[in-house]
Amino acid sequence: MLRNTFYTLILFVSGTSITFSQGRKVIPPTAEYIKHLEAAKSHGTTLIKDKKQLDKYVSKGKLVSVKQRGYGFRVTDLTHSHRYLTPRANQTLRDIAREFVKTTGQNFFVVTSLTRTLHDQDRLRGVNGNASSNDSAHNYGASFDISYIRFNHKIGQNSKLDRDLNNILKSFQNSGRIYYVKEKQSSCYHIVVRR
DSSP: OHHHHHHHHHHHHHHTTOEEETTEEEOOOOHHHHHHHHHHHTTSOOOOOSHHHHHHHHHTTSSEEOOSEETTEEEOOOSSSBSEEOHHHHHHHHHHHHHHHHHHSSOOEEEEEOBOOHHHHHHHHTTOTTSOSSOOGGGGTOEEEEEEEEETTEESOOHHHHHHHHHHHHHHHHTTSEEEEEETTTTEEEEEEOO
16 A cells, blocks of 8 residues: 555656655746746856856856946845856846936946856755756856845835836847846846847
């Protein structure tokens, strides 16, 4: 009886495509997630596994440094990512920030995450349940997160600036430059730059 129950459990689990890898549940990605991941992969980088591979892409110019303080944006202290993006993603971040200043006046938003190695992604899962159990667009250097509760170094809701930022992101998405998702658990917009 116990053996039959065990096999039934295995069939049930594999039938729903939920697997356990190194003690964690891996859920198959959604169609939207796959679309975002394919966009990230189109920038000519492979999955960035570790700091050595990240440094190699930087030395070849496939990843460029993102300024800590840019026109219309600031990058927070990063604990689970690195201040690098593909050249196109870096330019798109700057374009979004420029549009934000043009729309809102002398305000800036805060970037909370940039490029992650696979090692960074694994560490992030320990503190952020929203971190993907699959490859992330952040692992390819073409994705960044913007907080929607941190503007001008003030933490808290600012519905006007959030609405303005959302409208700018919607415009960039409609023009085919990005995909984005508003993540409630992380209080950020997750942006994937398209090629």
